[in-house]
Amino acid sequence: MTRLACFYVPMFVLAARLRSEPDLLNEAVGIVEGNGSNAHIVAATRRARKKGIQPGQSLAQARSLLPKLIARGRDAECERTAQEALLEVAETFSPRVEDAGEGVVFLDVTGMERHFADFGSGESGVGSRSDEEKVTPAISDTRHPTPDSQNSEIRLARAALRACDAISLPARVGIAASKLAARVAAELPKSPIVVAPGEEATFLAPLPLTRLSPELEAAAMLQRFGLSSIGDLAKLPESEIASRLGEVGRELHWAARGIDPRPLMPRPLPPEFREGMELEWPLVALEPFLFIANAALDRLSKRMEIQGFACKRLEFTLTLDPEGYDARGIDLPAPTRDVKTMLTLMRLDLEKTPPGAPVVGFSFVAHPDRPRRAQLSLFGPSAVSPEKLATTIAKLVSILGDGRVGMPMTVDGHLPERYSINVFSPPPPPDMKRTPARARGLLAVRTFRPPIPIEVTTREAEGDDVQIASIRSIADSAPPSPAPNARNRIEAGAKVEIGGTVRICSGPWRIEEGWWSDRPDIREYWDVELERGGVYRVFRGGATEWFVDARYEM
Amino acid sequence: MAVLARRLTTQFQLLEAPTILKPAISPQIVESEALRNLRATLEASIAAKLTSGSELVRAVARQRREEILPTTIPPLDALLGGGLARGKMTEIAGRGTRFSIVIATLAAATSIGEAAALIDASDSFDPQLAEAAGVDLRRLLWVRPQTMKETVTAAEMTGATGFQLVIIDMGSRRPPGRRVPDAAWVRLARVAESHGATILVSAPYALTGTTSEAMILAHAPRPRWLGRGNAPRVLAGVETKLKLEKHRRLRPGQTTTVFFQCEEAVGSTQAAVMTIPTADTRQPTARAKAS
Numbered sequence: 001m002t003r004l005a006c007f008y009v010p011m012f013v014l015a016a017r018l019r020s021e022p023d024l025l026n027e028a029v030g031i032v033e034g035n036g037s038n039a040h041i042v043a044a045t046r047r048a049r050k051k052g053i054q055p056g057q058s059l060a061q062a063r064s065l066l067p068k069l070i071a072r073g074r075d076a077e078c079e080r081t082a083q084e085a086l087l088e089v090a091e092t093f094s095p096r097v098e099d100a101g102e103g104v105v106f107l108d109v110t111g112m113e114r115h116f117a118d119f120g121s122g123e124s125g126v127g128s129r130s131d132e133e134k135v136t137p138a139i140s141d142t143r144h145p146t147p148d149s150q151n152s153e154i155r156l157a158r159a160a161l162r163a164c165d166a167i168s169l170p171a172r173v174g175i176a177a178s179k180l181a182a183r184v185a186a187e188l189p190k191s192p193i194v195v196a197p198g199e200e201a202t203f204l205a206p207l208p209l210t211r212l213s214p215e216l217e218a219a220a221m222l223q224r225f226g227l228s229s230i231g232d233l234a235k236l237p238e239s240e241i242a243s244r245l246g247e248v249g250r251e252l253h254w255a256a257r258g259i260d261p262r263p264l265m266p267r268p269l270p271p272e273f274r275e276g277m278e279l280e281w282p283l284v285a286l287e288p289f290l291f292i293a294n295a296a297l298d299r300l301s302k303r304m305e306i307q308g309f310a311c312k313r314l315e316f317t318l319t320l321d322p323e324g325y326d327a328r329g330i331d332l333p334a335p336t337r338d339v340k341t342m343l344t345l346m347r348l349d350l351e352k353t354p355p356g357a358p359v360v361g362f363s364f365v366a367h368p369d370r371p372r373r374a375q376l377s378l379f380g381p382s383a384v385s386p387e388k389l390a391t392t393i394a395k396l397v398s399i400l401g402d403g404r405v406g407m408p409m410t411v412d413g414h415l416p417e418r419y420s421i422n423v424f425s426p427p428p429p430p431d432m433k434r435t436p437a438r439a440r441g442l443l444a445v446r447t448f449r450p451p452i453p454i455e456v457t458t459r460e461a462e463g464d465d466v467q468i469a470s471i472r473s474i475a476d477s478a479p480p481s482p483a484p485n486a487r488n489r490i491e492a493g494a495k496v497e498i499g500g501t502v503r504i505c506s507g508p509w510r511i512e513e514g515w516w517s518d519r520p521d522i523r524e525y526w527d528v529e530l531e532r533g534g535v536y537r538v539f540r541g542g543a544t545e546w547f548v549d550a551r552y553e554m
Numbered sequence: 555m556a557v558l559a560r561r562l563t564t565q566f567q568l569l570e571a572p573t574i575l576k577p578a579i580s581p582q583i584v585e586s587e588a589l590r591n592l593r594a595t596l597e598a599s600i601a602a603k604l605t606s607g608s609e610l611v612r613a614v615a616r617q618r619r620e621e622i623l624p625t626t627i628p629p630l631d632a633l634l635g636g637g638l639a640r641g642k643m644t645e646i647a648g649r650g651t652r653f654s655i656v657i658a659t660l661a662a663a664t665s666i667g668e669a670a671a672l673i674d675a676s677d678s679f680d681p682q683l684a685e686a687a688g689v690d691l692r693r694l695l696w697v698r699p700q701t702m703k704e705t706v707t708a709a710e711m712t713g714a715t716g717f718q719l720v721i722i723d724m725g726s727r728r729p730p731g732r733r734v735p736d737a738a739w740v741r742l743a744r745v746a747e748s749h750g751a752t753i754l755v756s757a758p759y760a761l762t763g764t765t766s767e768a769m770i771l772a773h774a775p776r777p778r779w780l781g782r783g784n785a786p787r788v789l790a791g792v793e794t795k796l797k798l799e800k801h802r803r804l805r806p807g808q809t810t811t812v813f814f815q816c817e818e819a820v821g822s823t824q825a826a827v828m829t830i831p832t833a834d835t836r837q838p839t840a841r842a843k844a845s
Contacts, residue, residue, distance in 0.1 A: 419682070436624055444653040444814070
């Protein structure tokens with residue numbers, strides 16, 4: 001028999017708002033819908049309700065009862081992301097999940113209770129992990145004995161409650177054979193409730209008719225007939241009800257008997273994760289925005305963790321005041337769930353190009369990807385954890401900028417300064433430890449990027465060759481530094497002063513690349529040792545252009 | 555240089571303080587009574603092979619302390635007692651061929667499958683030459699910071715991530731900008747200790763102070779040319795003298811000379827290389843002893 005669970009968040013509008021603003025949890029808060037004189041309360045916290053604030057009251061009435069009432073408008077973005085988060089929690093319990101909207105989610109848990117079976121105290125497994133508390137039959141439907149499968153379902157429901165609590169949504173859970181019974185069970189205050197298979201009608205019988213379907217006008221009419229409970233309706237003949245109330249009455253009678261023909265409509269998995277909210281007032285400074293963004297990214301990260309994903313690309317849209325949007329995207333160097341890294345990248349992006357107007361709302365979209373995994377070796381050198389590596393690289397990129405972190409790559413060609421930087425993704429280490437090969441003992445050169453222009457005096461040598469007599473760097477050759485705080489920057493070659501009489505000159509060695517093109521790159525290289533010390537690699541790029549591109553390691 | 559020498563001498567004296575090293579715990583002290591009884595009941599051959607958990611932990615820690623990463627430059631390895639100590643920070647300072655040592659160490663680490671990070675503060679790394687020297691570029695993370703602070707931060711982050719070898723190369727000139735506080739080097743040494751990373755700092759002057767395990771001073775190098783008179787010259791290579799300025803386990807003051815040859819002159823410099831002493835490890839001079 002099919003078993004369905006229902007996750008229900010009471011006062012979903014309020015719960016979604018409090019999830020985004022947890023500081024308001026213990027305050028007297030009212031969620032308001034409508035503007036001006038039409039503004040009315042749709043939900044209120046316990047503290048506000050104790051003071052007499054009720055849904056349906058106008059904001060003016062509520063303020064007269066409680067002047068310090070904190071009023072918040074309905075936030076569609078908050079509600080949407082809270083619903084997404086609820087669906088994602090449900091997907092950790094079952095692959096078949098239906099989105100019923102407004103804090104209600106149905107999921108097919110047929111057979112899932114086996115994961116929560118009681119294996120005894122000495123066993124390890126999913127069931128024992130989730131079963132810290134002893135099952136108390138009083139919480140379930142106590143009128144019937146609870147077999148093992150029901151105990152397992154209760155453990156499943158409790159695990160679901162804990163998972164919902166972890167994402168700051170106070171949900172209730174009901175499990176039954178039909179969607180209707182599961183929803184009614186979830187709406188009852190004592191949660192979780194598991195309705196035994198085939199006992200739906202018995203479970204529903206003592207409940208008031210309004211529980212069945214509060215929206216139906218027929219329920220009110222039936223109450224006028226003198227029917228107070230669902231059981232009273234179920235006892236009547238179906239044909240009599242249908243003849244008086246029509247098709248609606250027939251459906252109501254089926255529901256009273258626990259029959260719900262509606263199947264579960266599973267939703268496809270979302271390709272992305274969203275978080276966002278509308279702000280109460282426009283933000284003009286970066287720090288307050290990042291403070292709110294940090295909390296939203298934290299929620300986003302937790303949701304991705306539940307699904308086993310990491311963020312590969314983060315898109316964020318800022319709603320500007322009075323109108324307009326600012327949409328941006330950040331490609332992360334490797335999939336990561338590290339909030340600090342994402343926040344730093346966001347900060348750098350916003351500092352680089354500010355939005356230009358106050359921000360009154362935001363929406364984050366994380367494009368998920370599977371985090372890197374690797375099998376670690378027992379006997380070989382220890383491998384770097386892929387997840388930690390991804391986070392570190394992302395942090396380094398955020399600190400140093402693009403193109404300054406990665407795996408160096410050689411580029412095919414004859415010019416020595418060619419290189420490229422690729423994404424660092426090391427191969428797995430060998431299974432067994434190796435002995436390092438003896439070094440070749442090559443002399444390293446320190447490359448100047450970019451090459452330093454120099455003035456050269458030459459002397460004639462045998463044949464057509466040219467020998468260098470002295471060199472001197474051109475003073476104005478240093479390119480302007482792009483960094484604003486150039487005072488604290490290490491400039492590798494820009495301010496290196498090279499000059500002096502050449503003691504020994506070796507060369508030239510000719511390089512020609514792109515001879516087939518209109519502008520071939522023809523160079524002549526020399527190695528020169530100066531009288532004052534230092535051996536440099538000098539090349540002539542054109543007829544009169546001379547450069548030093550490296551210094552032999554001294 | 556005189557200032558530098560005075561500073562290093564001071565550092566060395568500080569490092570001789572015995573409190574820095576933890577005293578070894580005798581296995582007898584921690585051997586529990588249960589283990590003693592168990593050993594007594596077993597045959598001697600089996601009891602000898604029995605190891606308690608605490609003994610195993612200590613043995614693993616000792617093995618880790620004693621593990622080294624050879625630079626694969628025999629004279630330098632001899633000077634350092636086998637190579638760079640794992641979980642420690644080693645520094646090479648001076649005007650000598652530091653970058654060649656860096657490249658050789660990178661080649662040694664990556665050739666055995668370890669992940670290495672090069673924090674290249676002067677942005678002077680040449681991937682083509684490194685590949686020719688035997689560096690497995692797939693296992694090398696190249697980081698190019700622009701300030702001293704970024705350099706130390708990057709080294710700390712990569713060390714804490716699990717890279718077995720982290721090399722900081724400061725280039726050939728004193729980096730501009732503010733000095734990083736000494737606490738940064740202490741923190742870096744702790745990262746090396748806690749993650750078992752080998753950290754090599756290559757700088758034109760001493761930076762790490764008392765936090766490094768060993769300090770090598772690379773003297774000014776001398777280039778060697780092939781060819782005489784009017785004959786065309788070819789740069790054969792460069793030789794440099796290295797001196798062990800301090801070491802926590804070895805006696806300092808030893809010197810050696812290493813020779814690095816040019817790639818273009820590899821085939822023709824065998825004779826020249828042979829004439830240069832490659833393992834000239836001498837005892838400290840009388841003047842060094844006196845100081």
